[in-house]
Amino acid sequence: MYALYHYPLSPFSRKVRLCLAEKKIEVKLIEERYWEQDADFKRRNPAGKVPILKIGSKFFSESMAICEYLEDTIPDPSLLPRSAEARYETRRLVSWFDDKFYAEVTSKLMGERVFRKIMGTGYPDSSNVKAGAKAIKYHLDYMAWLLEKRRWLAGNEMTLADFAAASHLSCLDYVSDVDWNRSEVVKDWYAKIKSRPAFRTILADQIPGFKPSPQYANLDF
Known part of the structure; x- marks a missing residue:
C-alpha cells in the first residue's frame, strides 16, 4: 500500500x-x-x-x-534515459527547476501570493512578486530554446525533467502566473504533457480560498 x-x-x-x-x-x-x-x-x-x-x-x-x-x-515505463549523458541532462534540468526556478520564480510568486495567506504570515512583498514575474520570462525563454532543438526538455524522450518543470508551472498556472503566449513551443509542450492521464488528479486539485484560473484544467488552452 x-x-x-x-x-x-x-x-x-x-x-x-x-x-x-x-x-x-x-x-x-x-x-x-x-x-x-x-x-x-x-x-x-x-x-x-x-x-x-x-x-x-x-x-x-x-x-x-x-x-x-x-x-x-518499478522501471517501466522509464522516466530516466538509458545513456549516462542523457541521464545527466535529465538530472541537471530537474535540479534547474527544483533549485533555480523554485528560488527565483515559484517561491516568489506562489510564496507571496498564495502561501503567505494560507500560512497567515502577512501581506505579499511586492518586490518579491515583481522579481518572480521578471524571472519567469527568462526561464520560459530558456525552455523555448531547449524545446526548439528537442522534442522534450532533456531530449527526444519524456523524462523526470519534464515532470519537474510541469510541476512548477502547473502550480503557477493555478493562479494564472504563466504567460502562455510568450512561447508557442513551450505552450505546445505543456499542452502535450498536461493531456497525459497522469495529470488528471493534479488538474482536479482545489485549494480553499483560491479559485483556479480559467485555463488551469482546460486541455485546449
Missing part, C-alpha cells in the same frame, strides 16, 4: 504524484499542512518537508530521491 503525504500546491509533491501516476501506482493522497510541523509529521520526516511516500511501514522523503527509488524498483 502506497500513501503520499503531500500538499496540492507543492511542486515537489506534484512531481512525485506524476511519477506515481505515470507508472500506474495506486496511492492514497494525504494532505499535509507541513508548515504546522506537528510531532507526527516530524517523526515521518525530521526535515519537515513534503512529499513523504509511505510504502508499507517505510517512509521515503526528498522528491528526487523518491522518484529515483521508484525508477529503480
Whole structure:
C-alpha cells in the first residue's frame, strides 16, 4: 500500500504524484499542512518537508530521491534515459527547476501570493512578486530554446525533467502566473504533457480560498 503525504500546491509533491501516476501506482493522497510541523509529521520526516511516500511501514522523503527509488524498483515505463549523458541532462534540468526556478520564480510568486495567506504570515512583498514575474520570462525563454532543438526538455524522450518543470508551472498556472503566449513551443509542450492521464488528479486539485484560473484544467488552452 502506497500513501503520499503531500500538499496540492507543492511542486515537489506534484512531481512525485506524476511519477506515481505515470507508472500506474495506486496511492492514497494525504494532505499535509507541513508548515504546522506537528510531532507526527516530524517523526515521518525530521526535515519537515513534503512529499513523504509511505510504502508499507517505510517512509521515503526528498522528491528526487523518491522518484529515483521508484525508477529503480518499478522501471517501466522509464522516466530516466538509458545513456549516462542523457541521464545527466535529465538530472541537471530537474535540479534547474527544483533549485533555480523554485528560488527565483515559484517561491516568489506562489510564496507571496498564495502561501503567505494560507500560512497567515502577512501581506505579499511586492518586490518579491515583481522579481518572480521578471524571472519567469527568462526561464520560459530558456525552455523555448531547449524545446526548439528537442522534442522534450532533456531530449527526444519524456523524462523526470519534464515532470519537474510541469510541476512548477502547473502550480503557477493555478493562479494564472504563466504567460502562455510568450512561447508557442513551450505552450505546445505543456499542452502535450498536461493531456497525459497522469495529470488528471493534479488538474482536479482545489485549494480553499483560491479559485483556479480559467485555463488551469482546460486541455485546449
